[in-house]
Amino acid sequence: MLKIGVKDLAKYPFLTEAGEYLKNTGLNLEQLGHPDWQPIVEKAYGRIVVASSGQIYGSDLETLDNDSELLSFIVAIILLKSAGIATLIRRFSLAESRRAERYLQQDLWVSRDKKNLELPLKIIRDLFAVNVSIDNEDFVIKVPDYLRRAIHFHEKEWKLVNRRVTNGLVYLSAHETVRLIRAELGEYINGRIQSVNVDSIPPSFRQRVEDLVSLAKKFSDTTYVSSEYPPCVKHGIEVLEKGENLPHSGRFLLATYLLSKGQTVDQIAPLFKNAPDYNERTTKYQLDHISGSSGGGTKYQCPSCDKLRSESLCFAIPDCDGIINPVQFGKKRKSP
Amino acid sequence: MNEKNVLLIESAFKEYYFNRFDLIHVPQKATQREFGYQKFNSGMTRHLVVKNDKELHLMLMKEVPSDVYCSNAYYTFPNLPMAEKDWKGADLIFDIDAKDLALPCRKDHTIFKCGSCNNSVTELQSQCPKCGSGKFETASISCKNCITESKKEVTKLVDILTTDLNVKKEQIETYFSGNEGFHVRVTNADYEPLVSQERADLVDYIMFNGAIPESFGIKRQDNSKSLLPTFEEKGWRGRVARKLFSSKSKVPKVTREIIAGGYSAFQVQLEEIKKTMGVRVDPKVTMDIHRIFRLEGSINSKSGLVKLQCADLDSFDPFLEACLLGNDEVQIMADCPLQIRLQNKKFGPYKNEIVSLPKYAAVYMLCKGLGNAI
Ligand code: SF4
Ligand SMILES: [Zn+2]
Numbered sequence: 044m045l046k047i048g049v050k051d052l053a054k055y056p057f058l059t060e061a062g063e064y065l066k067n068t069g070l071n072l073e074q075l076g077h078p079d080w081q082p083i084v085e086k087a088y089g090r091i092v093v094a095s096s097g098q099i100y101g102s103d104l105e106t107l108d109n110d111s112e113l114l115s116f117i118v119a120i121i122l123l124k125s126a127g128i129a130t131l132i133r134r135f136s137l138a139e140s141r142r143a144e145r146y147l148q149q150d151l152w153v154s155r156d157k158k159n160l161e162l163p164l165k166i167i168r169d170l171f172a173v174n175v176s177i178d179n180e181d182f183v184i185k186v187p188d189y190l191r192r193a194i195h196f197h198e199k200e201w202k203l204v205n206r207r208v209t210n211g212l213v214y215l216s217a218h219e220t221v222r223l224i225r226a227e228l229g230e231y232i233n234g235r236i237q238s239v240n241v242d243s244i245p246p247s248f249r250q251r252v253e254d255l256v257s258l259a260k261k262f263s264d265t266t267y268v269s270s271e272y273p274p275c276v277k278h279g280i281e282v283l284e285k286g287e288n289l290p291h292s293g294r295f296l297l298a299t300y301l302l303s304k305g306q307t308v309d310q311i312a313p314l315f316k317n318a319p320d321y322n323e324r325t326t327k328y329q330l331d332h333i334s335g336s337s338g339g340g341t342k343y344q345c346p347s348c349d350k351l352r353s354e355s356l357c358f359a360i361p362d363c364d365g366i367i368n369p370v371q372f373g374k375k376r377k378s379p
Numbered sequence: 380m381n382e383k384n385v386l387l388i389e390s391a392f393k394e395y396y397f398n399r400f401d402l403i404h405v406p407q408k409a410t411q412r413e414f415g416y417q418k419f420n421s422g423m424t425r426h427l428v429v430k431n432d433k434e435l436h437l438m439l440m441k442e443v444p445s446d447v448y449c450s451n452a453y454y455t456f457p458n459l460p461m462a463e464k465d466w467k468g469a470d471l472i473f474d475i476d477a478k479d480l481a482l483p484c485r486k487d488h489t490i491f492k493c494g495s496c497n498n499s500v501t502e503l504q505s506q507c508p509k510c511g512s513g514k515f516e517t518a519s520i521s522c523k524n525c526i527t528e529s530k531k532e533v534t535k536l537v538d539i540l541t542t543d544l545n546v547k548k549e550q551i552e553t554y555f556s557g558n559e560g561f562h563v564r565v566t567n568a569d570y571e572p573l574v575s576q577e578r579a580d581l582v583d584y585i586m587f588n589g590a591i592p593e594s595f596g597i598k599r600q601d602n603s604k605s606l607l608p609t610f611e612e613k614g615w616r617g618r619v620a621r622k623l624f625s626s627k628s629k630v631p632k633v634t635r636e637i638i639a640g641g642y643s644a645f646q647v648q649l650e651e652i653k654k655t656m657g658v659r660v661d662p663k664v665t666m667d668i669h670r671i672f673r674l675e676g677s678i679n680s681k682s683g684l685v686k687l688q689c690a691d692l693d694s695f696d697p698f699l700e701a702c703l704l705g706n707d708e709v710q711i712m713a714d715c716p717l718q719i720r721l722q723n724k725k726f727g728p729y730k731n732e733i734v735s736l737p738k739y740a741a742v743y744m745l746c747k748g749l750g751n752a753i
């Protein structure tokens with residue numbers, strides 16, 4: 044059996060083995076409430092704050108104490124669960140998955156000479172049911188396994204056509220392999236957090252829980268989604284609502300589509316509020332530009348279905364039959 | 380369509396369905412699929428379950444549909460409304476249609492029919508020379524070149540499926556669509572679960588859509604020959620290399636040209652390669668995982684020809700092999716300004732005249748709107 048040490052758990056604190064490790068140390072929640080452990084609570088809080096700002100919490104595993112890395116993750120979950128705010132949990136999961144992603148990549152890379160890829164490949168296989176194998180310098184996975192994940196990325200280089208494909212297999216670098224499972228890693232961590240039950244917390248945690256609640260007020264989730272929107276537009280709005288990143292082309296689609304439906308820049312701008320890189324001024328500036336009310340005054344048109352399809356932004360349903368631009372959605376009758 | 384035409388066509392269809400049970404079968408896993416059919420002058424009946432060949436034959440005899448369809452998807456409850464069907468997976472399907480291939484021959488066999496006076500002309504005009512109306516319907520008639528070109532697309536598709544995507548030859552079925560193209564069905568468990576988005580990207584791969592110069596070794600600056608694809612490579616990189624260099628001896632010269640040409644010139648080259656080497660399928664068909672697709676062995680009401688599996692694609696002649704309606708003579712009023720070829724016989728052109736034709740040819744003209752029953 045594969046031996047997973049505390050150093051591995053500091054990197055991947057979401058593994059089930061982490062729970063067992065803790066159990067063996069005999070530490071419980073009550074003890075963590077002791078002032079001696081306050082630095083861990085602060086560290087945990089910091090971890091969440093960093094995550095919610097869209098940054099990745101870095102830890103230097105060489106100098107830092109592995110136990111405190113692991114514990115601060117657990118305490119962070121307790122804080123998050125007590126605060127009970129979905130947006131924060133989502134952002135935390137996302138950021139933690141990016142952090143783990145770095146280590147996975149390193150492990151895949153470093154282990155390559157040592158011929159010891161067991162842990163990273165096991166994590167990928169056990170958690171996400173993807174079989175990754177090695178071919179010379181590359182990692183390879185099956186085309187369907189690739190597609191299932193890569194379609195969520197909108198950069199052109201992730202399109203299958205821009206990959207090396209042979210015999211039903213896609214060739215990837217260590218970095219790409221790990222990047223591919225990022226979202227699932229986030230979901231997995233999110234799921235782990237959801238499954239945790241917290242009844243009561245030590246008094247020393249309370250202040251930080253309250254701080255989290257006020258932190259969360261900065262992100263509000265209110266967008267109006269009409270059922271009349273075409274699937275591509277709905278998808279874009281959903282992505283933004285989740286606080287996930289929508290590529291430029293997706294934002295452009297939303298802006299041009301909604302403008303063409305008579306919405307104003309002021310009505311549209313709040314839509315982008317949840318984006319990890321939101322900035323009110325630039326957003327307004329860009330929207331003004333697209334709407335033609337600034338700059339050269341050209342009003343940009345909504346991109347065609349063909350264009351969107353090539354950017355993996357099309358989610359056609361039968362109601363899309365016979366249209367060539369999302370603005371036609373719902374207008375033209377389906378041809379038989 | 381007028382009643383008399385419907386009667387004539389339906390009787391011909393019924394005769395075929397009655398006589399050729401041997402050609403008409405439900406596909407594998409039939410009980411998990413949704414069936415549907417259409418009758419002339421009426422809407423689509425969907426969400427049907429047809430368990431076996433016997434039930435299918437019964438339905439065909441009873442309803443005499445104009446068109447019959449079956450889902451490529453598998454469901455737990457194929458007869459429930461879409462939201463409750465419980466989608467389980469779907470065959471990969473591809474539709475190659477000559478009308479999407481932008482072939483130069485198209486203009487030679489497209490007939491424009493005036494929407495108000497029914498006058499037929501062979502050139503596109505802004506107004507009907509007879510009544511001045513500006514509304515035309517088009518009909519395209521059988522053309523050998525269209526079929527030859529469509530076959531080339533099928534061959535390209537099969538090559539990519541087998542070499543790049545690891546689909547086995549036995550998992551690929553090729554059908555003449557019953558009108559002007561081909562349908563390809565792939566049954567491979569790996570690809571079955573793919574949803575619409577995933578199929579869209581797969582189709583882009585097959586069409587060579589969205590390829591960027593970087594993937595083929597050309598960056599915006601500092602290019603060197605080391606990243607360019609080579610002859611022996613697999614997948615699109617190898618295909619692109621073989622196209623660009625055409626022969627090994629030309630590699631050094633072409634390499635210099637490519638590097639000197641830079642990014643945007645290379646982009647243009649990739650666009651060109653897409654046009655000639657990308658497979659021209661209809662992406663929406665492959666993406667649609669809830670579609671009901673024409674059933675093999677059934678008649679296509681756009682032509683009266685049958686959707687038929689091609690055992691040997693190269694030699695397959697749809698105007699002979701898929702033209703399976705009866706050949707006893709019937710009289711119709713034909714208005715077909717071009718000659719058509721079916722069953723190795725030539726018919727027309729006819730200018731609004733009563734002619735006596737074998738049933739398959741008469742039905743063909745009626746289906747194309749180029750004649751009327753009398
Ligand atoms: S077909 Fe057009 S409207 Fe429909 S989802 Fe795709 S891009 Fe949007
Ligand atoms: Zn007319």
Ligand SMILES: [Zn+2]
Nearest residue numbers: 484485522525
């Ligand atoms: Zn032709």
